[in-house]
Amino acid sequence: xxxxxxxxxxxxxxxxxxxxxxxxxxxxxxxxxxxxxxxxxxxxxxxxxxxxxxxxxxxxxxxxxxxxxxxxxxxxxxxxxxxxxxxxxxxxxxxxxxxxxxxxxxxxxxxxxxxxxxxxxxxxxxxxxxxxxxxxxxxxxxxxxxxxxxxxxxxxxxxxxxxxxxxxxxxxxxxxxxxxxxxxxxxxxxxxxxxxxxxxxxxxxxxxxxxxxxxxxxxxxxxxxxxxxxxxxxxxxxxxxxxxxxxxxxxxxxxxxxxxxxxxxxxxxxxxxxxxxxxxxxxxxxxxxxxxxxxxxxxxxxxxxxxxxxxxxxxxxxxxxxxxxxxxxxxxxxxxxxxxxxxxxxxxxxxxxxxxxxxxxxxxxxxxxxxxxxxxxxxxxx
Amino acid sequence: xxxxxxxxxxxxxxxxxxxxxxxxxxxxxxxxxxxxxxxxxxxxxxxxxxxxxxxxxxxxxxxxxxxxxxxxxxxxxxxxxxxxxxxxxxxxxxxxxxxxxxxxxxxxxxxxxxxxxxxxxxxxxxxxxxxxxxxxxxxxxxxxxxxxxxxxxxxxxxxxxxxxxxxxxxxxxxxxxxxxxxxxxxxxxxxxxxxxxxxxxxxxxxxxxxxxxxxxxxxxxxxxxxxxxxxxxxxxxxxxxxxxxxxxxxxxxxxxxxxxxxxxxxxxxxxxxxxxxxxxxxxxxxxxxxxxxxxxxxxxxxxxxxxxxxxxxxxxxxxxxxxxxxxxxxxxxxxxxxxxxxxxxxxxxxxxxxxxxxxxxxxxxxxxxxxxxxxxxxxxxxxxxxxxxxxxxx
Numbered sequence: 001x002x003x004x005x006x007x008x009x010x011x012x013x014x015x016x017x018x019x020x021x022x023x024x025x026x027x028x029x030x031x032x033x034x035x036x037x038x039x040x041x042x043x044x045x046x047x048x049x050x051x052x053x054x055x056x057x058x059x060x061x062x063x064x065x066x067x068x069x070x071x072x073x074x075x076x077x078x079x080x081x082x083x084x085x086x087x088x089x090x091x092x093x094x095x096x097x098x099x100x101x102x103x104x105x106x107x108x109x110x111x112x113x114x115x116x117x118x119x120x121x122x123x124x125x126x127x128x129x130x131x132x133x134x135x136x137x138x139x140x141x142x143x144x145x146x147x148x149x150x151x152x153x154x155x156x157x158x159x160x161x162x163x164x165x166x167x168x169x170x171x172x173x174x175x176x177x178x179x180x181x182x183x184x185x186x187x188x189x190x191x192x193x194x195x196x197x198x199x200x201x202x203x204x205x206x207x208x209x210x211x212x213x214x215x216x217x218x219x220x221x222x223x224x225x226x227x228x229x230x231x232x233x234x235x236x237x238x239x240x241x242x243x244x245x246x247x248x249x250x251x252x253x254x255x256x257x258x259x260x261x262x263x264x265x266x267x268x269x270x271x272x273x274x275x276x277x278x279x280x281x282x283x284x285x286x287x288x289x290x291x292x293x294x295x296x297x298x299x300x301x302x303x304x305x306x307x308x309x310x311x312x313x314x315x316x317x318x319x320x321x322x323x324x325x326x327x328x329x330x331x332x333x334x335x336x337x338x339x340x341x342x343x344x345x346x347x348x349x350x351x352x353x354x355x356x357x358x359x360x361x362x363x364x365x366x367x368x369x370x371x372x373x374x375x376x377x378x379x380x381x382x
Numbered sequence: 383x384x385x386x387x388x389x390x391x392x393x394x395x396x397x398x399x400x401x402x403x404x405x406x407x408x409x410x411x412x413x414x415x416x417x418x419x420x421x422x423x424x425x426x427x428x429x430x431x432x433x434x435x436x437x438x439x440x441x442x443x444x445x446x447x448x449x450x451x452x453x454x455x456x457x458x459x460x461x462x463x464x465x466x467x468x469x470x471x472x473x474x475x476x477x478x479x480x481x482x483x484x485x486x487x488x489x490x491x492x493x494x495x496x497x498x499x500x501x502x503x504x505x506x507x508x509x510x511x512x513x514x515x516x517x518x519x520x521x522x523x524x525x526x527x528x529x530x531x532x533x534x535x536x537x538x539x540x541x542x543x544x545x546x547x548x549x550x551x552x553x554x555x556x557x558x559x560x561x562x563x564x565x566x567x568x569x570x571x572x573x574x575x576x577x578x579x580x581x582x583x584x585x586x587x588x589x590x591x592x593x594x595x596x597x598x599x600x601x602x603x604x605x606x607x608x609x610x611x612x613x614x615x616x617x618x619x620x621x622x623x624x625x626x627x628x629x630x631x632x633x634x635x636x637x638x639x640x641x642x643x644x645x646x647x648x649x650x651x652x653x654x655x656x657x658x659x660x661x662x663x664x665x666x667x668x669x670x671x672x673x674x675x676x677x678x679x680x681x682x683x684x685x686x687x688x689x690x691x692x693x694x695x696x697x698x699x700x701x702x703x704x705x706x707x708x709x710x711x712x713x714x715x716x717x718x719x720x721x722x723x724x725x726x727x728x729x730x731x732x733x734x735x736x737x738x739x740x741x742x743x744x745x746x747x748x749x750x751x752x753x754x755x756x757x758x759x760x761x762x763x764x765x766x767x768x769x770x771x772x773x774x775x776x
Contacts, residue, residue: 170561178569181586191576199572 002027002377005059007050009034012065013271014087014299017133021369022063025377030057041069041094050074061380067091067106069098076101081380085372087130087299089113090193090217090292100124105380111318112295126379129318131372132302134276135364148264149243150342151282153275154300155250156233157290161226164219167210175202176223183291184227187315187333190294193220224292231288231314234335236260239286239342248278279309283352284342287313297322305329306363310356312341322366328359383407383776386438386464388448388455389416393664393692394471395449397517401762402447407776415441425453425480425606438462445775451490453480453606459487467773471514473497473686474617479609484508489773495711496687510772513711514692515765516699518757524669524700534674536643537739538636541662541671542681542693545626546648551599552623558598563591571624574684578708578726581687583624584616595619621684629681632728636735645671664696672702676745677738680706690715695760698722698752703745705734715759721752 004027006019019029032053037043051074054062061081064071066088075082081103089110093099099106099122107128108114114127165173183192196203196216203216214222233256239245240263248266257265269275279285287301295317304311311329313319325331330345332338345352385402389395405412417437435458438446445465448455450472459466460482469491470478478497483490483506491512492498498511526534556564570586587595595615603609630653633642637655644651645662652658662668672678678697682689688710697704704722706712716722723738725731738745770776 171565174562174565174567175569176565178566178571178586179573181566182570182573182582185582185585186577186580189577191573195572195576202568 002060003057004029004061004063005054005057006031006063007034007053007068007071008032009040009046009064009068009071010036010066012087014130014133015065016272017131017369018063018065018085018373021131021133021373022377024370025373027060027377030059037070040092043070046070047074047077051077054078054080061105067093067099069093072098072101072104076103079103081105083107083376083380085109085128085376086113089296090221096120096122105376107376107379110293110296128372128375129297129322129367130299130302131367131369132299132306132363133369134303134308135306135360136368145281146283147281148246148283149346150239150245150284150286151248151278152232152236152246152286152288153248153269153278154232154288156236156252156256157225157228158253159225159229160222164206164210164212164214164222167212168206169209172202172206172209176206176219180223180227183223184230185334188294188317188320190224190292192223193217193292196220220292224290227291228288231291231335233259235286235288235338236263238335238339240264242339243342243346246278246282275303276307276309279304279307282309283349284312284345285309286338287311288338289314289316301329302363302367305359306367308356308360310345310352311359312338312345314338323359323362327355328362330355383410384413384415384441384443386441386443386446387414387416388419388446388452390419390421390448390450390452392449394514396665397515397520397762398447398449398469398766400517400520401766404763405766405770415443419448419452419455421452423477425482425604427454430454431458434458435462438464445489445773450475451477451483453477453482456480456482456485456488460485463487465489465773465775467491467769467775469493469512469769470497471692473683473689474613474621476604476607476609476614476618479607479613480604481606481608489769489775491769491772492689493692494687494689495714496689512765512769512772513690513715513760514695515760515762516695516756518699518753518761520665521669521700524673526670526673530670531674534643534670536671536675537640538677538679538735539643539645539671539675540629540633540679540681541645541668541696542629543626544629544646544648544651545622546630546651550623550626551619555595555599555619560594563594563598566591567620571620571627574621574624575628576727579710581616581621581684583620583684584610584612587612587615587620617685624684625681628684632679632681632731635728635732639732640735640739643671643675668696669700672697672700675702676742677705677735678702680704682707682709694722695756698749699756699760701749701753703738703749704752705731705738716752716755719748721748721755723748 004022019031022029037046047070055078061083062075063083066086067084072082083105085107086109104124106125108125109130111127117125196219207214236247237260240260246264246266248269250268269278285304289298297318301311301313313331315331315333323329330341332341399414402412445467446459447467450470451468456466466487467489471493473494488508490509492509493514495511498509501509592611601614633656634653636642642656644656644658647661649660662671680693682691690711706724708724718724725734
């Protein structure tokens with residue numbers, strides 16, 4: 001029987017589905033929680049602890065959701081295979097140093113990111129789109145009894161940009177806002193990072209004036225987060241003025257709340273116990289993706305469908321590749337487009353139910369944990 | 383058939399006239415009456431209009447023709463009751479927004495399908511889509527010998543403007559702009575340079591940005607035109623500037639690895655690795671340049687949305703190898719990697735230059751394939767038939 005050691009350095013929603021999935025495939029799964037390291041890239045003490053634990057359990061391989069350079073080093077030292085399956089993109093790592101450790105088997109859910117690393121010459125990377133597990137958990141999706149017209153489960157992505165802006169001069173503020181205005185128009189492609197990497201002069205200027213030491217990656221992340229924030233804010237404002245709209249979130253500023261007095265603001269829901277129900281009881285479920293994500297299928301989008309919810313999502317390349325737009329889900333490419341489509345599908349219930357059912361069937365068939373995990377097992381065994 | 387040919391300086395006049403003269407309707411040869419015309423952008427010129435009308439009445443042509451569109455000509459043709467065939471090869475072309483565009487005498491052929499869709503989708507019925515063309519008969523007669531090769535031989539060549547004219551609109555406006563707007567436009571232009579096949583400039587210069595630009599350099603839409611400020615600032619100022627920056631940067635990047643032969647109006651431009659030959663005359667010089675270059679670059683002016691620039695036809699019509707940025711209209715008629723090659727990014731461009739310089743046989747095959755297509759479907763002879771047919775003339 002294969003032994004798998006799952007290390008939880010950070011809390012990730014899907015770990016439970018994954019560990020149960022491995023068990024269903026006949027593996028013995030050991031899960032251990034660790035205190036989240038302050039520095040996620042280097043922590044000698046944690047690395048030592050991990051090495052000891054790995055040595056003691058002697059697993060077939062170690063597994064984490066998302067990739068950890070610390071775990072990678074520990075596994076390399078112990079000569080034990082390390083499997084990581086990402087569900088965040090871009091990967092939060094300072095450089096690719098540990099990625100070529102030969103004990104790595106890194107499964108990346110974003111095809112664009114996978115290709116990037118593949119083209120760099122890394123042979124420890126694989127492409128593996130995500131899975132979703134609520135179709136197994138729930139019975140048939142509930143048809144009647146809707147509580148909301150439109151829902152969004154998630155945070156508004158409050159960004160660091162406003163703080164950066166305070167420290168900048170007019171020119172560089174304009175520069176970054178010009179870039180954001182342009183990128184905001186575009187789904188299915190993200191050019192901000194490449195652009196910032198090319199414009200060393202402006203990045204130097206930004207750091208000089210602000211006194212910070214930001215890399216192009218960090219600035220890019222900040223801008224993407226802000227664009228996402230603006231998207232989600234506008235969506236909530238526009239949707240709530242027209243439809244019965246709910247937002248399930250960790251928190252919202254008074255200023256933001258004032259913009260949308262009609263919005264029902266509700267607390268966060270538990271991923272396993274509360275979230276699927278919300279999706280089922282909303283006529284339309286929004287997935288406004290993190291705007292640096294141009295390729296991948298977000299976990300949220302898949303979860304909505306497997307819960308039996310109707311999905312209205314921002315366009316990404318892979319969503320459009322795996323699913324038929326207008327038949328299994330609906331994609332939008334601007335806030336205005338999303339609002340128009342919400343209105344349309346609220347008025348066309350039969351069509352909406354048809355799409356919802358088709359999406360549910362599709363993920364039930366082709367996005368099972370069991371299939372993904374079996375692929376991981378097979379890949380690692382060879 | 384008699385054509386009232388608005389004779390205003392344009393590269394293509396001679397080639398088009400040549401094709402017209404070869405066209406005969408019901409066995410009768412075509413006659414051309416040239417009417418000299420100068421354009422300074424006026425929409426009204428009573429004396430000139432009267433003179434033109436008199437000429438038309440006297441000459442009795444079947445239709446009037448001009449490259450590009452002139453509101454005054456349309457007004458006169460409408461009065462005279464003859465069709466006005468206009469074949470537009472510029473984008474932007476502000477005259478198209480004149481209210482005269484809907485005159486029933488108009489048959490306006492636009493080389494850019496994006497431009498065509500823009501007007502047609504708004505209910506303008508006087509427009510058609512018609513890609514440009516090239517005179518392969520003339521070009522096939524031009525042969526390269528050891529002398530011309532010595533003069534024009536090149537690995538990578540680029541024929542085109544760098545939009546560096548003094549007092550160009552962007553630089554004039556920039557002088558008076560506040561810091562924020564300067565930064566914003568820089569960020570916006572740099573972003574656009576990352577993307578091909580979609581122009582987001584006009585959408586991104588509204589509100590405060592437009593106010594600032596207008597304050598720095600006021601430009602008013604014509605009183606008798608439907609153009610917007612976004613169009614004027616977006617295409618005439620910003621997209622033009624982007625193209626200037628982009629072309630020079632690209633050529634400089636290429637020049638780090640290969641000598642680039644540049645043929646451009648601005649003779650003062652000096653850059654390492656770039657041989658600036660000054661302007662290339664359309665009839666006398668360009669064919670030799672294309673026929674003697676391993677790789678001929680096309681970097682389309684950013685305001686041209688989908689259209690195939692004349693330059694592409696010039697190159698392919700010479701049986702020469704074309705390496706172009708992405709322009710979607712190319713794909714209506716030509717196959718990538720079979721008739722031409724396109725690049726998706728600057729890195730892609732550099733890689734493709736390396737590759738195709740090392741593969742002369744592949745270049746040759748591609749150039750020949752394009753040339754066959756051009757001879758078959760994209761000569762002026764063919765266009766004359768297509769235009770007359772679509773305009774319902776003859």
